[in-house]
Amino acid sequence: MSQSLVMALAQQNFLVGDIAGNAQRIVELSRQAQQQGADLIVFSELALTGYPPEDLLLRPSLQTRVEQGLQQIAAASQDIAIVLGFPWRENGQLFNCAGFWHGGECLGRYAKQCLPSYQVFDEHRYFSVGDQPCVIDWRGHKLALTVCEDIWHKQPVAQAAAAGADLVLNINASPFHQGKHSERVNLLASHARRHNLSLLYVNQVGGQDELVFDGASFAISATGEPVLQLPAYAEALGLVRWQQGQLSALTASAEAHTDTLGSLYQALVCGVRDYVEKNRFPGVLLGLSGGIDSALTLAIAVDALGAERVKAVMMPFAYTSDISKADAAEQASIMGVEYSSISIEPMYNAFMQQLAGEFAGLPVDTTEQNLQARCRGVLLMALSNKSGAMVLTTSNKSESAVGYSTLYGDMAGGYCALKDVYKTQVFALAAYRNGLSPVIPQRVMERPPSAELAPDQKDEDNLPPYTVLDAILARYIEQDLSADAIIADGFAAEDVLRVIRLVDINEYKRRQAPIGVRVSQRGFGRDRRYPVVNGWKAGI
Numbered sequence: 235m236s237q238s239l240v241m242a243l244a245q246q247n248f249l250v251g252d253i254a255g256n257a258q259r260i261v262e263l264s265r266q267a268q269q270q271g272a273d274l275i276v277f278s279e280l281a282l283t284g285y286p287p288e289d290l291l292l293r294p295s296l297q298t299r300v301e302q303g304l305q306q307i308a309a310a311s312q313d314i315a316i317v318l319g320f321p322w323r324e325n326g327q328l329f330n331c332a333g334f335w336h337g338g339e340c341l342g343r344y345a346k347q348c349l350p351s352y353q354v355f356d357e358h359r360y361f362s363v364g365d366q367p368c369v370i371d372w373r374g375h376k377l378a379l380t381v382c383e384d385i386w387h388k389q390p391v392a393q394a395a396a397a398g399a400d401l402v403l404n405i406n407a408s409p410f411h412q413g414k415h416s417e418r419v420n421l422l423a424s425h426a427r428r429h430n431l432s433l434l435y436v437n438q439v440g441g442q443d444e445l446v447f448d449g450a451s452f453a454i455s456a457t458g459e460p461v462l463q464l465p466a467y468a469e470a471l472g473l474v475r476w477q478q479g480q481l482s483a484l485t486a487s488a489e490a491h492t493d494t495l496g497s498l499y500q501a502l503v504c505g506v507r508d509y510v511e512k513n514r515f516p517g518v519l520l521g522l523s524g525g526i527d528s529a530l531t532l533a534i535a536v537d538a539l540g541a542e543r544v545k546a547v548m549m550p551f552a553y554t555s556d557i558s559k560a561d562a563a564e565q566a567s568i569m570g571v572e573y574s575s576i577s578i579e580p581m582y583n584a585f586m587q588q589l590a591g592e593f594a595g596l597p598v599d600t601t602e603q604n605l606q607a608r609c610r611g612v613l614l615m616a617l618s619n620k621s622g623a624m625v626l627t628t629s630n631k632s633e634s635a636v637g638y639s640t641l642y643g644d645m646a647g648g649y650c651a652l653k654d655v656y657k658t659q660v661f662a663l664a665a666y667r668n669g670l671s672p673v674i675p676q677r678v679m680e681r682p683p684s685a686e687l688a689p690d691q692k693d694e695d696n697l698p699p700y701t702v703l704d705a706i707l708a709r710y711i712e713q714d715l716s717a718d719a720i721i722a723d724g725f726a727a728e729d730v731l732r733v734i735r736l737v738d739i740n741e742y743k744r745r746q747a748p749i750g751v752r753v754s755q756r757g758f759g760r761d762r763r764y765p766v767v768n769g770w771k772a773g774i
């Protein structure tokens with residue numbers, strides 16, 4: 235006769251590489267869950283190391299550190315069962331494992347069978363493939379362990395069902411991209427219905443370099459109905475009861491994690507917050523130009539860290555309009571951030587004076603524009619060095635795509651909130667954020683974008699309108715379409731060929747850009763690895 239079980243879903247923000255700290259956190263939370271009546275607690279994939287640990291997995295002391303952490307966890311499993319993810323070396327091979335501890339003993343260990351090595355994932359670089367299901371017979375229940383990517387294929391769940399499982403514990407490190415949450419829920423519901431199984435989906439939460447894990451863990455009944463939904467972008471401990479083959483929620487569900495601009499905005503906030511917090515920066519600073527990119531970046535920074543940890547700097551030059559200065563000052567005041575204005579004119583003039591001999595007889599070109607951006611970069615980095623605050627860069631995905639930014643100028647900095655956000659989405663996100671409370675002056679939202687690096691300059695003088703540019707970029711970057719296919723979609727050949735050429739020749743620039751939040755399935759980080767030197771010809 236099976237007993238009723240209370241199970242805790244532990245959605246946590248672990249620090250990659252801090253094995254001792256993560257083990258301690260796992261022990262504390264297990265104790266806390268036990269006090270709340272849980273018989274079993276489930277942590278996420280590679281909870282012990284944090285995900286993705288990347289080449290830390292190759293460090294010689296990995297196994298020793300993992301064993302030390304697991305000893306503490308085993309000791310904490312006397313009165314509560316603990317399920318968690320950890321790397322495990324056996325016979326010279328490393329596996330991405332899920333383990334089940336109770337009474338101080340490991341009652342089962344499962345090695346992940348489906349290793350993702352696409353998009354940002356690179357698990358075949360580190361892990362060997364498992365080939366066995368793991369179904370643990372505990373207190374009259376048959377509990378199967380699976381790890382993240384396993385659930386995106388039919389075989390591991392089918393194997394577990396064939397081995398008699400009635401409940402699948404799926405531990406995850408599943409990063410956010412737009413639309414991902416509904417994909418996960420639909421996927422698990424289809425496994426549930428196909429095999430008449432209930433499933434727990436436990437995801438980690440928080441930012442890690444370019445990745446943002448949204449959490450949003452859930453439990454699903456054998457009929458494919460969601461039973462419990464944990465919040466997105468927050469740590470949480472949810473409880474469910476498992477009794478006579480039925481799951482029921484013991485804690486309140488969060489609102490369903492919908493795939494709107496709101497979840498995109500929260501992903502950006504979460505990415506910035508965790509990058510700053512986990513690197514222990516006291517705060518951030520950025521150049522505030524009166525344009526939309528720096529305005530949105532400022533709003534994200536303040537939502538992530540609080541106004542007292544954010545500084546904005548206006549650095550005017552001869553081409554900076556009065557309305558840019560006024561709008562920047564107004565936004566800084568609305569948001570309550572420290573604000574200062576430093577003219578770049580004296581340093582620009584000093585550079586030009588020193589270069590006058592070298593430049594004699596040569597026409598004015600982008601060199602002079604880049605020098606303005608570089609004066610700003612130097613000032614921001616000096617302020618960063620002095621205060622310890624990190625510089626946020628403001629380039630969006632459209633600009634990074636076509637190389638519309640200056641090396642060692644506006645590209646100087648540590649982290650980029652909008653790195654994976656097209657310019658058209660920048661406008662939509664700014665409007666979304668202002669809908670919550672007005673933080674970006676209306677004029678900033680309405681002015682045509684301009685780099686203000688030359689008299690009366692507008693971005694769209696040099697580029698097709700952003701709606702057209704972004705549509706071409708999405709086809710080329712996200713969908714991998716050829717120039718011919720994009721032209722066949724109705725775009726002007728001249729625009730398509732020019733944009734593709736710009737994307738191709740600016741790989742070197744993107745390679746030197748700071749990392750930033752990834753929110754699509756094809757960001758400019760680990761998702762897209764093109765050779766800088768290459769002879770590929772655009773066309774078919």
Ligand SMILES: Nc1ncnc2c1ncn2[C@@H]1O[C@H](COP(=O)(O)OP(=O)(O)OC[C@H]2O[C@@H]([n+]3cccc(C(=O)O)c3)[C@H](O)[C@@H]2O)[C@@H](O)[C@H]1O
Nearest residue numbers: 600603604607633637638639640641644684685687693742
């Ligand atoms: N393949 C390669 N591998 C390595 N390095 C390479 C390279 N090709 C050029 N380079 C180097 O890169 C230099 C060119 O890059 P860089 O100095 O950045 O300059 P560049 O790309 O020529 O100019 C920057 C462009 O971005 C625009 N911009 C700047 C700032 C802000 C904004 C905005 O709206 O936000 C727009 C600006 O109007 C201009 O069109 C070359 O002089 C060379 O030193």
Ligand SMILES: Nc1ncnc2c1ncn2[C@@H]1O[C@H](COP(=O)(O)OP(=O)(O)OP(=O)(O)O)[C@@H](O)[C@H]1O
Nearest residue numbers: 521522523525526527528547548549550628644685
């Ligand atoms: N006058 C300025 N004062 C402070 N920072 C500036 C100034 N001009 C440019 N910057 C910085 O350089 C970045 C590049 O901005 P630029 O104005 O060239 O074009 P942009 O990409 O349209 O950005 P934005 O929409 O923020 O103006 C800005 O986002 C800002 O961080």
Ligand SMILES: NC(=O)CC[C@H](N)C(=O)O
Nearest residue numbers: 350382383386407408409
């Ligand atoms: N860690 C993993 O196995 C992640 C892969 C999986 N498809 C996801 O992103 O949800």
